[in-house]
Amino acid sequence: MAAQQSLFADDPPDWEQDAAGEALTATVVMAGAGGGAAGEFDYLVPDQLADPRNPETRAEPGRRVLVPFGRGDRRLSAYCVAVGVKPRGARRLKSLLEVLDPAPLISESMLRLARWMAEYYLTPLGQVLETVLPAGVRGAAGTREVTLLSVPTAVAARLTRLELPEKQRRALESLAASTKPLSPPQLAKLADCTTAPINALRKKGLVESRVERLDTAQADELLAPTVERQQPKQLNKDQAHTLATILAALEAPQSQTVLIHGVTGSGKTEVYIQAIERVVGFGRQAIVLVPEISLTPQTVGRFRERFDHIAVLHSHQSDVERHRQWRRIAAGEIQVVVGARSAVFAPTPHLGLIVIDEEHETSFKQDTAPRYHAREVARRRAEAARAPLVLSSATPSLEAWVRADGPDPDALLASMPRRVGGLPMPDVRTIDLVQEAHGRGGRGAISRPLSQAIHASLEDRGQVILLLNRRGFSTHVRCPSCGYLLECPHCETALTFHRDTNVALCHWCDYREPPPRICPDCKSAGVNYHGLGTQKLEAEVRARFPSANVLRMDTDTMRSPGSHERALDAFRRGEVQVLLGTQMIAKGLDFPNVTLVGVINADSALHWPDFRASERTFQLVTQVAGRTGRGERGGRVMVQTFEPGHPAIAAAVRHDYAAFAAGELPEREALGYPPYGSVVRMIARGENAKLVEALLAKAADTIRRHGEEFDAMGPAHALRVIGPAPAPLEKLRGEYRFHLLVRSRDGAALHRVMQRVAAELEAPDGVRWVVDVDPVDMM
Numbered sequence: 026m027a028a029q030q031s032l033f034a035d036d037p038p039d040w041e042q043d044a045a046g047e048a049l050t051a052t053v054v055m056a057g058a059g060g061g062a063a064g065e066f067d068y069l070v071p072d073q074l075a076d077p078r079n080p081e082t083r084a085e086p087g088r089r090v091l092v093p094f095g096r097g098d099r100r101l102s103a104y105c106v107a108v109g110v111k112p113r114g115a116r117r118l119k120s121l122l123e124v125l126d127p128a129p130l131i132s133e134s135m136l137r138l139a140r141w142m143a144e145y146y147l148t149p150l151g152q153v154l155e156t157v158l159p160a161g162v163r164g165a166a167g168t169r170e171v172t173l174l175s176v177p178t179a180v181a182a183r184l185t186r187l188e189l190p191e192k193q194r195r196a197l198e199s200l201a202a203s204t205k206p207l208s209p210p211q212l213a214k215l216a217d218c219t220t221a222p223i224n225a226l227r228k229k230g231l232v233e234s235r236v237e238r239l240d241t242a243q244a245d246e247l248l249a250p251t252v253e254r255q256q257p258k259q260l261n262k263d264q265a266h267t268l269a270t271i272l273a274a275l276e277a278p279q280s281q282t283v284l285i286h287g288v289t290g291s292g293k294t295e296v297y298i299q300a301i302e303r304v305v306g307f308g309r310q311a312i313v314l315v316p317e318i319s320l321t322p323q324t325v326g327r328f329r330e331r332f333d334h335i336a337v338l339h340s341h342q343s344d345v346e347r348h349r350q351w352r353r354i355a356a357g358e359i360q361v362v363v364g365a366r367s368a369v370f371a372p373t374p375h376l377g378l379i380v381i382d383e384e385h386e387t388s389f390k391q392d393t394a395p396r397y398h399a400r401e402v403a404r405r406r407a408e409a410a411r412a413p414l415v416l417s418s419a420t421p422s423l424e425a426w427v428r429a430d431g432p433d434p435d436a437l438l439a440s441m442p443r444r445v446g447g448l449p450m451p452d453v454r455t456i457d458l459v460q461e462a463h464g465r466g467g468r469g470a471i472s473r474p475l476s477q478a479i480h481a482s483l484e485d486r487g488q489v490i491l492l493l494n495r496r497g498f499s500t501h502v503r504c505p506s507c508g509y510l511l512e513c514p515h516c517e518t519a520l521t522f523h524r525d526t527n528v529a530l531c532h533w534c535d536y537r538e539p540p541p542r543i544c545p546d547c548k549s550a551g552v553n554y555h556g557l558g559t560q561k562l563e564a565e566v567r568a569r570f571p572s573a574n575v576l577r578m579d580t581d582t583m584r585s586p587g588s589h590e591r592a593l594d595a596f597r598r599g600e601v602q603v604l605l606g607t608q609m610i611a612k613g614l615d616f617p618n619v620t621l622v623g624v625i626n627a628d629s630a631l632h633w634p635d636f637r638a639s640e641r642t643f644q645l646v647t648q649v650a651g652r653t654g655r656g657e658r659g660g661r662v663m664v665q666t667f668e669p670g671h672p673a674i675a676a677a678v679r680h681d682y683a684a685f686a687a688g689e690l691p692e693r694e695a696l697g698y699p700p701y702g703s704v705v706r707m708i709a710r711g712e713n714a715k716l717v718e719a720l721l722a723k724a725a726d727t728i729r730r731h732g733e734e735f736d737a738m739g740p741a742h743a744l745r746v747i748g749p750a751p752a753p754l755e756k757l758r759g760e761y762r763f764h765l766l767v768r769s770r771d772g773a774a775l776h777r778v779m780q781r782v783a784a785e786l787e788a789p790d791g792v793r794w795v796v797d798v799d800p801v802d803m804m
């Protein structure tokens with residue numbers, strides 16, 4: 026009641042404010058999904074929220090405001106997206122209640138980008154804004170406690186006379202040589218030891234420690250590993266040519282996209298780092314997007330070696346840390362932002378360049394609303410900033426490839442077909458599993474030729490990487506008498522047996538149960554474990570190569586923070602001879618001592634119900650093959666497959682991207698799939714399968730009806746609806762899932778129709794649906 030009264034007191038009826046018939050209004054969208062209030066709403070801006078003498082409470086675009094909404098005047102938080110003078114209509118507008126942010130959270134240009142996303146991805150603007158602005162951006166500044174070590178002067182004076190074990194001596198000398206105090210992990214890194222010798226030094230009183238509470242940003246700065254500055258490398262001819270292409274794009278009056286297509290190890294990263302050095306030299310900032318999994322100290326280190334002020338954004342950061350980084354970026358203190366997908370929204374004030382490394386990676390597409398693709402958002406952002414967008418990959422997406430290889434003068438292609446330093450591409454050979462199975466009776470996962478190659482590599486003191494894209498021990502559990510298959514009760518997919526934890530696990534919803542000792546169906550004793558997961562492969566490798574140290578990398582073993590880095594460090598130091606795991610080992614690793622890569626089953630993703638199945642297979646095999654032969658010792662690759670003749674596998678074996686594209690593109694073209702057309706996927710889910718399917722059937726009719734006008738314009742504009750059908754993942758967490766695909770060669774027409782359908786479609790209770798524009802995930 027009190028709030029109401031003060032409200033009336035401050036807020037005289039607006040007909041008194043404005044006799045001329047015009048009023049200052051703010052256009053707002055409700056925050057988040059909007060609580061049922063989708064769309065834009067106008068409110069009057071009361072005088073006290075328009076006072077230039079009080080900039081902290083002024084209504085302006087990019088700030089959040091509190092508004093009364095609906096009949097009961099629910100107070101909702103909203104984003105102000107525009108302010109203007111409007112003729113007062115007959116209908117009386119309500120007034121803003123409060124301005125919540127003392128300054129805009131988002132610039133006008135980022136607001137325009139968000140509007141584009143809302144429109145393109147058919148998502149409410151309020152929800153897009155919550156994605157563009159990290160949750161922590163309005164959070165309070167944080168502090169952090171840091172232990173700092175230094176060497177007392179008295180100790181430093183007799184440093185050379187101390188009797189110490191080797192590691193302690195090294196640590197003490199490193200600390201004494203440092204110009205600033207160091208934290209224990211920092212010192213451990215510098216002296217290449219664990220924290221044990223450092224603790225020993227502290228106990229002996231040879232090292233002083235104090236605890237300080239620092240601003241998070243300061244703490245980050247201090248805790249950043251100390252790195253030696255590296256100079257730019259002398260570029261080879263292909264690299265120099267690629268750099269020149271990017272530098273020319275920096276001069277162009279409009280934004281250009283440069284696709285760097287370079288084989289693995291061709292020195293792509295070095296080229297774009299040099300381009301960024303130029304950009305930073307003009308006082309502008311660069312954003313580098315990398316897949317989350319490659320945000321390793323190794324990658325980040327390469328940027329630290331070359332730039333003074335970098336910010337790293339990743340998904341494990343706390344709100345407070347993220348907020349800090351955000352503010353430093355917005356203040357122009359940061360030269361290079363390195364981060365995963367959402368770093369595309371980093372508020373750099375003078376953006377000079379965006380780079381997307383491993384551009385083909387699926388993780389650049391967000392799988393919740395707004396289902397944006399960072400490549401498309403980056404392109405829009407680069408266009409607005411008139412800055413180049415650099416895409417880099419050994420296996421570009423066909424979307425990027427066709428654009429770069431086509432007539433568009435603003436889409437350029439730079440090829441780097443050779444590895445740096447004259448290193449040859451690794452020799453790749455396929456092993457036909459059909460023939461092998463006949464020869465050796467189908468025992469185990471490792472064929473004889475692969476086994477021999479592993480032996481040879483190990484004897485030669487080389488390291489081995491084995492890829493198997495399936496975690497767990499056995500991929501399914503079946504009764505040998507009646508054929509009963511153990512399934513997840515919520516997802517109707519086969520449960521995977523995990524031997525280390527002795528559970529049958531659903532990889533979709535995490536449902537788990539102990540594996541049955543008798544068949545739940547026919548009650549006969551014993552069940553069989555079929556199929557191959559990484560755990561079983563690990564057991565086989567340990568049994569066959571007992572003297573090798575084996576490390577398994579998959580989401581089961583890499584759960585704890587830092588485990589990924591520790592594993593890669595152990596591999597780099599040579600403590601591990603065989604690294605085996607899922608696709609997380611296929612990416613970006615640069616270990617010169619890897620002389621053999623084995624792909625256990627190259628076909629595993631080849632027949633997925635996804636029009637990109639061949640492309641994914643080609644990418645995976647090519648990328649993992651690229652992890653070998655990166656040193657002087659050369660390297661080879663063995664690819665086990667049931668289909669050595671499949672074009673995707675055959676092209677990967679020859680490192681021949683152009684051949685892969687030439688084989689795949691006509692098929693896409695014939696069917697009107699991307700990059701020759703656009704696809705939208707609709708997914709509906711609910712507990713009642715009939716209702717779910719009926720909703721999509723209705724959607725299909727609505728799409729066809731709205732599509733008629735485009736169908737009439739001929740095949741270049743027509744829409745084609747495929748489905749509805751049960752989604753490949755038919756049941757998930759107790760809900761049935763159906764999907765349909767719509768495709769058209771005319772992306773704009775498709776978009777227009779889907780906009781109308783999304784606005785019209787009403788789902789019954791218990792059924793939810795989403796529209797995925799440019800889908801990547803087809804499950």
Ligand SMILES: Nc1ncnc2c1ncn2[C@@H]1O[C@H](COP(=O)(O)OP(=O)(O)OP(=O)(O)O)[C@@H](O)[C@H]1O
Nearest residue numbers: 258259260261287289290291292293294295445613
């Ligand atoms: N011009 C050069 N002279 C000498 N060494 C170079 C040069 N360019 C790059 N290198 C080195 O070669 C290795 C591979 O380079 P880089 O990582 O840039 O290649 P890449 O194409 O990005 O690799 P990938 O995509 O396969 O991970 C790195 O160790 C890098 O430091």
Ligand SMILES: [Zn+2]
Nearest residue numbers: 513516531534
């Ligand atoms: Zn499940």
